[in-house]
Amino acid sequence: MSLIKTMLLFSALFLGMSSLVADELGDRLEKIMAVPVDQDYAEYLAEGCSSCHQSEQGTGTPVIEGMAKQRIIISLLLYQNGSRINAAMKSIASSLGDEEIASLAEYFSQMAESE
Amino acid sequence: MNITRRKFAQLMGAASVAAAVPYSIRAQSKPSVVVVGGGAGGATAARLIAKDSDGALDVTLVQDTPTYTSCFFSNLYLGGFRDFDSITHSYDDLANNYGINVVTGLATAVDRDARTVTMADGASVGYDRLVIAPGIDFKFDSVPGYSEADAEIAPHAWKGGSQTTLLKEKLDALEDGQNIIMVPPPNPYRCPPGPYERVSMMAHLLKSKGFTNSTITVLDVKPKFSKQGLFQAGWEKYYPGMVEWIAPEVHGGIINVDAKAGTVETDLDTFEGALLNIIPGQTAGDIAHAAGLTDDSGFCPIDATSMRSTVDENIFVVGDACIAGHMPKSGFSANSQGKVAAMNVRADLLKSKVFPAKFSNTCWSLIATEDGVKVGAQYEPIDGKITAIEESKFLSKGDESAQDRLATSMEADGWYNAMTSAMFK
The missing domain is CATH 3.50.50.60 (FAD/NAD(P)-binding domain)
Incomplete structure (x- = not known):
């Protein structure tokens, strides 16, 4: 088992998920990490996130620029399956497929925070 | 920013001359884009077209006021939660950061054959692609x-x-x-x-x-x-x-x-x-009517995959003035539509890639101090109409905790800052 998957398993168990669900999430994470990313597509999708996520830390919405790729992927997967709760983020995350999640995670992880 | 007529003529000169010549034989000049309306749809489109074309397009933004006061969050000003300056924004960064020609004035007519926009003072500006984002006028x-x-x-x-x-x-x-x-x-x-x-x-x-x-x-x-x-x-x-x-x-x-x-x-x-x-009651901004882009509803029909006017392939309509299917006439919607229009304008003129249109909206409302609620959904073009994805719809619940309501009100503040950055920074 990869380090990332092990970490996810621990976080998932902490959130009260069954080990089976956590294991499925781990498989999806590894799969999404390996999806090739089209930079132009990522940039287009990322504009959607930038309507709410600020470049500099303020109140309300977190800065996602510079966040680790696996952390963004895990967050989106947890919103999708309802383990993390925010109605707007669940709505958005549920409309994203693997390629889109991979694109966004790659794009924002490559950006320097407060660029 | 006020601008003299002479300076306006200088700014417009190149584009006006260019418009008189078919685009295909204009070997040396840059294609030009004019955006009428500097609100959530127009400013977003102008900014993205200029930013992502790296100087390959001349972008002009026409707005009738020298600064922009957002209608979204204006209720918070009324309630004493915000001051007027915090909902008023400058166009200076769009000019300085992206080279957008920001023109303060009222656009009164569009000659769709000659591809020119006429201003109230008689000046005109030519375009290869026009984005119309005038918001609403009143009945x-x-x-x-x-x-x-x-x-x-x-x-x-x-x-x-x-x-x-x-x-x-x-x-x-x-x-x-x-x-x-x-x-x-x-x-x-x-x-x-x-x-x-x-x-x-x-x-x-x-x-x-x-x-x-x-x-x-x-x-x-x-x-x-x-x-x-x-x-x-x-x-x-x-x-x-x-x-x-x-x-x-x-x-x-x-x-x-x-x-x-x-x-x-x-x-x-x-x-x-x-x-x-x-x-x-409300209708599309006057310029949309003057340009002949509206239908019997008083708003502008568009192609849901691109925000292109169904009346004129050189024109895109975004924001409150367009018929956006299930999307509400919100600033968030306009911003989302402006992104899709910008992508398609660049593709028309620079052959850049086009991806499937995706739209999003959330509307937050403040009921009292630290008590915010929200409603929203994701949207896609389906059978020619911008359509809400059923399972993506959400609405705050009546029995939410005070902590959730506080988080929602703070989320709205975060959105406002991010949104206005996506328009003006």
Whole structure:
């Protein structure tokens, strides 16, 4: 088992998920990490996130620029399956497929925070 | 930013000359894009077209005011949660950071054959692609007795700027026991600002001054409204006895508004208020009509995959002026549509990639201090219409914790900062 998957398993168990669900999430994470990313597509999708996520830390919405790729992927997967709760983020995350999640995670992880 | 006519002519010169020559034989000149309207749709489109084309396109943004005051969050200004400066934004960064020609003036006509936009002062600017984002104008005669001149006495405050400050001044001048009458607009209307959030914010301001003998009567022309249960529960909780919402089947219809006398006559009764907030029916901004882009609904039909006008392939329409299927006429929607239009404008002129259109919207409303609610969805073009994805729809629940409501109100603040950055930075 990869380090990332092990970490996810621990976080998932902490959130009260069954080990089976956590294991499925781990498989999806590894799969999404390996999806090739089209930079132009990522940039287009990322504009959607930038309507709410600020470049500099303020109140309300977190800065996602510079966040680790696996952390963004895990967050989106947890919103999708309802383990993390925010109605707007669940709505958005549920409309994203693997390629889109991979694109966004790659794009924002490559950006320097407060660029 | 004010601009002299001479400077305007200099700015416009290259584009006007270029427009007189077919695009295909203009070997040396850059293709030009004109965006009319510098709000959530137009500013977003102009910024992205300029930013992502790296100087390969001439981008001109025409806006009738030197700065932009957002209608979204203007209710928070009325309620005392924000000052006017915090909802007013400069176009300087769009000019300085992306080389956008920002022109202050009113666009009055579009010659679609010659591909030129004419300004009120007679100057004209040519385009290869035009983005129309004028927001709304009003159908003043939709409210019996009300007129454009009456808006100086009984403000609608449904456009950001002088109307917003006028309503605020009148609100601040009220004394305890003086009443407000609101007539909300019929569908479809620009929202935010939400009429019912505005009621909440006006009630908050009155209550915070101890004016609990004042009332707000809402004489609605619609039998129901968005987030109705959440608002009515909030009014009961925070402003008991201060807000009365009267449905059209109860008051029987608006017969006459007398702005000078401060009265609204209905079948049920004649209501008197020291402050009337009358919000008329709405239609696409005048320039969209002048350009011949509207249909019988008064708004502009568009191709849902690109935001391209179905009337003219060189023109895109975004924001409140377009017919956006299931999307509400919100700033968030306009911003989302502006991104899709920008991608397609660049693809037309620079052969850049086009990806499937995706749209998003969330509308937040503040009911009281630290009590925010939201509604939203994701959208896709389906069978020619921008369509809400059923399972993506969400709405705040009535039994949420105070902590959740606080988080939602803070989320709205975060959105405002991010959104205005996506428009102006």
